[in-house]
Amino acid sequence: MSMAKPNADIPEGPRRRLLDLAQERGASLAGLSELIGRNPSYLQQFIRKGSPRKLGEDDRRTLARFFGVAEGELAETKEKSYDASPESADSRESPWVEVPRIDIGASAGPGALPAGETAFDAFRFSRRWLAEQGLEGAQLSAITVEGDSMEPLLNDGDEILVDRRPLPFRDGIHVVRMGDTLMVKRVASAGGGRLSLLSQNLAYPPVSVAAEDVEIIGRVVWKGGRI
Structure with missing residues (x-):
């Protein structure tokens, strides 16, 4: 019997990456929302509902520092500075x-x-x-x-x-x-x-x-x- 991949219902991208990081660290989304000065449901809505559509630059920077990852991992591909189109x-x-x-x-x-x-x-x-x-x-x-x-x-x-x-x-x-x-x-x-x-x-x-x-x-x- 095959098992569904964790978080498979969230498409690849910054929302999926943030959820994976939170689960790896054992951090709650409510706690992370408070870390960036937002209401407790903010990141839950971002991940599950896509609202807001993208994280603000200051929010990305704070979360990236917390997890010790590059800020670009939490940004949409088209947002990354000087990004070229992926190679076919x-x-x-x-x-x-x-x-x-x-x-x-x-x-x-x-x-x-x-x-x-x-x-x-x-x-x-x-x-x-x-x-x-x-x-x-x-x-x-x-x-x-x-x-x-x-x-x-x-x-x-x-x-x-x-x-x-x-x-x-x-x-x-x-x-x-x-x-x-x-x-x-x-x-x-x-x-x-x-x-x-x-x-x-x-x-x-x-x-x-x-x-x-x-x-x-x-x-x-x-x-x-x-x-």
Whole structure:
């Protein structure tokens, strides 16, 4: 006799993921609702009835920190920043991978407000080359660097590949969001729940921020630009 898979009545996505996490942790939905400052039935309605249709950004961030998972796991696919369309079976057989170029800049200076997140073009990379770089299966987008604070490593106008996979954090060059501002910085753990945002250009001092105030969009894995 086959047994129904737990939570099989909830479609794959953030509602199913949240329910699975709650059950794994032994946390009640009522308690989690109170954690995010909502009425006790809020998350029960979200999961079982799809109301609200999606979790707010602050609610996702709080729940993701509680469970120790990437915030993107609790977001609808179409909400994820710089998300490209999933590869079809036919595209996976192609020797080429198209990486969307996003119409947005990541500031390497004082910060820049995003004007949009629309792909206007694409780069085509060899699937074999990506595998050789350790980027097989990476969720890549290309964006433009703005400003001079990461010089000489990254120059104004360089295009960078950002891997948005929800991997465990490690120090390195990342694109981060603070409020409505996107920045590309070297990000290092500073202990005590804080991060250091570091510039290559010594004219820019380090910035210490609470980890909860920064959303790490992805790790910079490649750059290209004019000589």
